Amino acid sequence: MNPLLTTGLDEKRGVTALSVNLNKVALLRNTRALGIPSVTRAATLALQAGAQGITVHPRPDERHIRAHDVHELAGLMKQWPQAEFNIEGNPFHNLMDFVRAVRPHQCTFVPDETSQATSDHGWTFPQDASRLAPVITEARSLGVRVSLFMDPLPGAMRAVRELGADRVELYTETYARAHGTPLQADVLAAFTATAQAALREGLELNAGHDLNRDNLADFLAAVPGVQEVSIGHALIADALELGLAETVKDYLRCIRKASAR
Structure with missing residues (x-):
């Protein structure tokens, strides 16, 4: 299991897991x-x-991850009991079929449309609440942790908790775009406030989208209680230069750097 060492509200920060x-x-x-x-x-x-x-995000058109990948990875992960398998996607498209079939450690519900190039927004409350409730209940009944992909909106955290989700994954593209600009502090403050609101509601925290070696440590140092970051595009791009193993080690160094601040 991923390290769950603190609530994020105390002075000792837990080590954030890299997926x-x-x-x-x-x-x-x-x-x-x-x-x-x-x-x-x-x-x-x-x-x-x-x-x-x-982490994998199998879309209905199989533009990248395909059904056999999900099943092969589920088999592989049995050899790594200390690690977690996270499957992302829209629960109203194809995601729930995978959740039922392989029962990953975590499913992350993302409100993406089939035409989207990538995920670009979180769930909206109260509009999405009624349709999310049954799929959250089903996934949790299968023993799968549920994380909802969310924009940095502190006021939405209570609604997430009331639906029965276990975690939120903070959608971090706005932070990534603001990093290194005069907007960084204000944008980051919204993520910090959202994290604090989530923790007060008893939710756990993930984060992801456009995090990279330049902005990751700053984010984790400012946002309390992040249990896991899911990173793909930048990490794979870095691997073209550094190699995959060294790239993973470098991202882990960024995480340790943040926890030492």
Whole structure:
């Protein structure tokens, strides 16, 4: 299991887990019919380098992760009992079929549409509450932790808790765009406030989207209680230069740097 060392509200911060998103590995593989690069091999290298989890986001069009990848990774993860398998996606598209079939440690519900290039917003409350309630209940009945992909809106955290979700994943693209600009402090403050609100409601915290080696430590140092970051695009891009194992180790160094502040 991922390290759950603190509530995030005390002075001793827990070590944030790194979950490596493998979508871009699958995207490259799908340009040929040779099966390379191997998604399961990439997962193995990431775990051997110290990653605490693997994330995939299988979309209905199988533009990157395909159904067989999910099942093969579920089998691989049985060899890594200390690590977690997180499957992301829209529960009203194809995600619940995978949740029922492989029962990952965590499912992250994301309100993406089939036409979107990537996830670009979180759930909206109260509009999405009634349809989310039954799928949250079902996933939790299967023993799967539920995380909701959310924008940094402190006022929405109570609604998330009332639905029965276990975690929120803070959608961090706005932070990534603001990092290094005069807007950084104000944008980051919204994430800090949202994290504090979530923790007060008894929710746990994840974060992801466009986090990278330049902005990760600053985010984790300012936002309390982040249990897990899911990183794919930047990490795989860095791996083209550094190699996958060294890249994972470098992201883990960024996390340790933040926890030492």
